Amino acid sequence: MATMQDVARLAGVSVSTVSYVLTGVRPVSEATRRxxxxxxxxxxxxxxxxxxxLASRRSHMLAxxxxxxERGLSGTALEFVTSAAETARRHGNHLVLWPTAADGEAETRDLLRQGLVDGVVVMExxxxxxxxxxxQRGDTPFTLIGRTADPDGLPYADIDFDATVRAALDHLTGLGHRHIGxxxxxxxxxxAGYGPTVRVLAAFEREARERGLLxxxxxxxxxxxxxxxAVAxxxxxxxxxxxxxxxxxxxxxxAVAQIVDGGRRIPGDVSVLSIVSSPQVGALSHPRLTTMAAPGDRLGRLGVESLLAQIEGSAAAVAAGASTLHELIPCRLDVGATTGPAPTTS
Amino acid sequence: MATMQDVARLAGVSVSTVSYVLTGVRPVSEATRRxxxxxxxxxxxxxxxxxxxLASRRSHMLAxxxxxxERGLSGTALEFVTSAAETARRHGNHLVLWPTAADGEAETRDLLRQGLVDGVVVMExxxxxxxxxxxQRGDTPFTLIGRTADPDGLPYADIDFDATVRAALDHLTGLGHRHIGxxxxxxxxxxAGYGPTVRVLAAFEREARERGLLxxxxxxxxxxxxxxxAVAxxxxxxxxxxxxxxxxxxxxxxAVAQIVDGGRRIPGDVSVLSIVSSPQVGALSHPRLTTMAAPGDRLGRLGVESLLAQIEGSAAAVAAGASTLHELIPCRLDVGATTGPAPTTS
DNA sequence: GCGTTTCGACGAAACGCTTCGACTGTCGCA
DNA sequence: TGCGACAGTCGAAGCGTTTCGTCGAAACGC
Known part of the structure; x- marks a missing residue:
């Protein structure tokens, strides 16, 4: 493979000039550049x-x-990974996959110390x-997809579970439902403290209480x-x-199968709304599920872009007390055929 | 972060000695090693x-x-990616994701020329x-997941579509079916020449002909x-x-929904067998689909391991005309509730 | 008791780039 | 006319490893 030396020799300039053409950190005359x-x-x-x-101390790699x-189909996870990788590439970076145990503290540390990556996106x-x-102990920039219990100082992008649950309940109460599982x-x-599980539960209970739902x-x-x-x-x-x-x-x-087998109709007797899912998955069900789609691609993009911003700005940003990413994105409602008006009985 | 210099100084040895301890390329006395x-x-x-x-010309990175x-749920794809990444890590390598256009020839070339990776696994x-x-034009080792039309000289791991189709038809003809879609x-x-589509079609038609099926x-x-x-x-x-x-x-x-809506029973009137799928996906259907599971994890592992073998052995292997990977793995049958005896009518 | 291995360790030269200091002209301005 | 500023270029010193040649000392054979 050709090296910078080869290019310099062929162009009749020094190696550093070639480098300046590439990086643009010092001016180069138009003729030379050409x-x-x-x-x-x-x-x-x-x-x-x-x-x-090695030379610039920027590997242009993200982990x-x-x-x-293990969680289910995880069509969303794939969507997320793809979107993260594509975003990284679009910005001239490489994305490397670090599958680690969820409690892989030492593992993570050792990987970081290899100095391979400029920053880290943490999933799940x-x-x-x-x-x-x-x-947090180290000084490698990172962003979270999801949030810890107290994420105020940390850059994160996450699903807005509150808004998602609110929208879900809006949809259902709008249809007259008052008794919701x-x-x-x-x-x-x-x-285990898995964010979505914990936060949806909290939001659900709070919202239901405020609205006086059963x-x-x-x-x-x-x-x-x-x-x-569970549904039985x-x-x-x-x-x-x-x-x-x-x-x-x-x-x-x-759940859907059990409801139907139990002799109830969907949505005539029971409405079903699947949140943090996707229309594609919803379409597999018959009748098509009403879903709320997890914004996997947006999270992937946001996570990587905010990470890159952090890396670029590093010194400057830290000094200026840069606004860290705090982005919450609600799931998008896609009304299918499994939600309808509440039955009008006692 | 500590460098080899620091280690050498602290241990009172030279940098090269530290390196030899790490690589094991030259003997080091027990005392020094400790x-x-x-x-x-x-x-x-x-x-x-x-x-x-940079120094060793082995980055220990794979792409x-x-x-x-775009293809469907691709639970399989995620499984594959995960398995590939884990295998790479288990062997002390990093896996980097290169999302490229399917016709990304120049794109691929440019990425390769960055000299970042020791080898490449090609999906889809x-x-x-x-x-x-x-x-093939370059000299970076690679393995294919899937096969080109004429893959004899190339290392690949792929689904054994012939065996898969044969097993599918065995299962169905064993139940008395003679007219199969x-x-x-x-x-x-x-x-577009997508392998699974082409090869399953060919195998299906050949096998059906040989067995005299409609x-x-x-x-x-x-x-x-x-x-x-389509099913309608x-x-x-x-x-x-x-x-x-x-x-x-x-x-x-x-398809399942349409068959049922059309007034036929599954499997009473029509059996359904989903190949290159997975039991998890099958379990979403009610009744549970009979499936044949794509061996995503095995393919991921095999692909990476064979690639590493190729890289290790590089010189030696090429000289010895190493046996390149030619692995075909059939999908595994998981009998659900959508296949049963053919109806015994005219 | 004197060459000759062998073992263990060292120093220095890569690897291919970025970056810093320095040098040469040119130009503008006092 | 002189001087600072600046554009444009170069050479060399890293970056943190691996790897090659070398060398002293201990071990060996005769």
Whole structure:
């Protein structure tokens, strides 16, 4: 592969001049610039990423820290990863994948110390996240997708669970529902402090209280069968429930099946609204689920862009007390055929 | 961050000795080794990845080349990516994501010339793939997930579509079905030379012919609605079809709905078997789909491991005419509730 | 007791780039 | 006319490793 030396020789200039053409940090005459550019083209020259990184202390690489994904289909996760990678590339950066244990504190530290990346995007942040703690101890810029329990000082982009739950309840109460269930993730997920589980639950209970709704909550594993069982139990105990908000793609499908098998119609008797999901998943159900779509691509883009801004501005920004990213994006409602007016009975 | 200098100073040895302790390329006395190791631990030393890569011409980074994913849910794709990243990490390598256009020839070339990665894993290989052609021109090791039209000289791991289709037809003919439809990807996908589409079609037609089955094929877009329409059309034309093999997750759900809405029972009247899918997706359907699971994780692991073997052995292997990876893995049958005995009518 | 290995360690030269200091002209302005 | 400023370029010193040649001392064979 051609090196900068080769380009310099061919263009009849010094190596540093070639570098200045590339980086633009010092002026170069138009004539010289053209000669250098021609030389680069004929040689098909590309800067060696390693050497550049070593010399400039900017590797133009970002890491995506994600714990092994076990949660359901995670069409959203893929969307997120793709969008993050594309955004990074669009800005001339590389995205490297760091699959680590959720409690991979030492693991994370060792990776950081390799000095490979300029910054880190953390996925699947938990309320008390040791990886985040580790990052705060170091001086590598990072952004969170999700939030810790007390994220005020930290740059993050997350789903606006409050707004999402509010919109969900607006939609359902607008249809006359007053007795609404929540089918959430597993209890383990709640105990582990998984953000979406915790925040949706809190928002649901608060909003329902404020609106004077009757509610019931069930946690269940991420399988259709678990969803079935949970809903069977739920409807057994609360037969006059008329709507169900779900936060668990796989379980939702079991829930729908169970409701129908139990002799109730959707949405005639019970409405189902799946949040933090996607229309594509919704379309798999028949009738098509009403969903609220997780903004995976926007989160990916935002996370990476804010990280890059942080890296660029580093010194300047820190001095100026830069406004760190605090972005909350609600899920988008896509009305399908599983939500409708509440039955008009007693 | 601590450098090798720091370690050397603290241990009272030269930098090269520290390096030899780390690489093991030259012998180091037990006493010295221990001193160095202690020094590294107290400093929390990790080798700088960039400098190491530059000096040794081995970056320990692999690229995953994937075109923007549009195909369906792609739970499989995520599984694959995760498995590839984990395998890379287990072997002390980093996986970087290169989202490129499927026809990103120049794009691929430029990325390669940055000399960032030791090797490349190519996803979603098409029968005539310009990215592969580009790779063949260069000398960066690579492996394909999927195959080109004529992959004999190339290292690849792919789904064994022949065996998969055979197993699917074994399952169905074993249940007495003789008139079987195939619901495949879009026609565009076929024209683009997307491996799974082309190879499943070929295998299906060949196998059916050899077994003397009646068949019908429909192509449709990756949506439930398209699946519905296609199946409506198909059953209209072939009312005595008793089984349907599907290669299109999203469309499958539409297909199932359409069959039921059309007044036929599953599997009483029509059996449905979704191939290159997964039990998790199958579980979303009610009744649970019989599926054949794409071996996403095995492909990810195999691809990366074979790539690493190629890189390690590079010189040696090439000289010895190393056996390149030619691995075909069939999908695994998971019998659900959508396949059953063929109806015993005329 | 004198060459000859062998073992363990060292110093210095890469690797391919960025960046800093310095040098040469040119131009504008007092 | 003289001087500072500035555009444009160069050479050399890093960046943190690996790797090659070398060298002293201990071990060996005869």
């Amino acid at each position: 000669r250098v550019q021609t030389a680069m083209e004929t040689l098909g020259y590309q800067r060696n990423a390693l050497a550049r990184g 995506l820290l994600f714990p092994a994904i 942040v938990k309320l008390h996240d040791v990886r985040v703690a580790e990052l 929540l089918l959430s993730h597993s209890r383990a997920s709640l105990r 509610t019931a909550v069930r946690h269940c594993d991420e399988t259709a069968d678990a969803g079935r069982a 139990d739920l409807l057994g105990e609360r037969p006059d429930l008329t709507a169900l908000v779900t936060l668990n793609d796989n379980a939702t499908f079991g | 001193r160095v190791q202690t020094a590294m631990e107290t400093l929390g030393y990790q080798r700088n990845a960039l400098a190491r890569g 995953l080349l994937f075109p923007a994913i 290989v098409k029968l005539h793939d310009v990215r592969v052609a580009e790779l 195939l619901l495949s990807h879009s026609r565009a996908s076929l024209r 068949t019908a094929v429909r192509h449709c877009d990756e949506t439930a609605d398209a699946g519905r329409a 059309d198909l059953l209209g034309e072939r009312p005595d079809l008793t089984a349907l093999v599907t290669l299109n997750d999203n469309a499958t759900f539409g």
